[in-house]
Amino acid sequence: QVAMGKISSALVLLMMVMSCMADTEERAQIVALKTILNNLVVKGKDITVQYDLYNVGSKAARNLQLEEEGFPSDYFELKAGLLRARWASLPAGANVSHSVVLTPLQSVVFNVSQATVRYRASEDSRGFTVGQTSGFGEVVIYDTAAYDRQFSAHATEWLTFGLMSLPSIAIPMALWYKSHRKYAALATRKLD
Incomplete structure (x- = not known):
């Protein structure tokens, strides 16, 4: 078994040397x-x-x-x-x-x-x-x-969303502005 181990070690060493020689081929x-x-x-x-x-x-x-x-x-x-x-x-x-x-x-x-x-x-x-x-x-x-x-910017979708949400923002703003102007005018008349 020792002789067999030496033979296999020698074969492995020989294969490594052959591999190195093949790699050094120009x-x-x-x-x-x-x-x-x-x-x-x-x-x-x-x-x-x-x-x-x-x-x-x-x-x-x-x-x-x-x-x-x-x-x-x-x-x-x-x-x-x-x-x-x-x-x-x-x-x-x-x-x-x-x-x-x-x-x-x-x-x-x-x-x-x-x-x-x-x-x-x-x-x-x-x-x-x-x-x-x-x-x-x-x-x-x-x-x-x-x-x-x-992956697109969805510009059309955002424009549509903005136009559709505009009434829900603009109508309350217009009502507030109208009442604000009315009561601001009344307050200035009472002060005079």
Whole structure:
């Protein structure tokens, strides 16, 4: 049992050394973040989606490609930006941002998936390294009427309330003013 423990300890140590050696390999490594900059997503109102790509590796990433297929034209209209972007190189320790502006066409619960990132990890690599951005999961696209009902200033409602409450304030004020004037006039006559 002691020999078995030494063998398993040696295997664990060997795996740790191999892992460290793999991590010290000089290559590019891209970390991709996808962010919706709006707090609420509303049908008919523009939303901004930002992609941040960070090269945390020790070499420049070559032929970097970002492909977004998570916003189909049945549900979103592209207003600005590109859903497919390319960069020739991203140096080690650098980052790049890319934004698109979309307009939701329907009010649904929509599953926002990840975008795909492809790049060459080093100058001599033959194939592409493929990764994904972070994803959101389900995003609620609010209907315009529901959004206005909850978040608008309700100016029309307040104006209507003011006009409807005006008689209950103005009539007692007018009666008080009329009697005040009458009795103030009587008081000044008695003093004379």
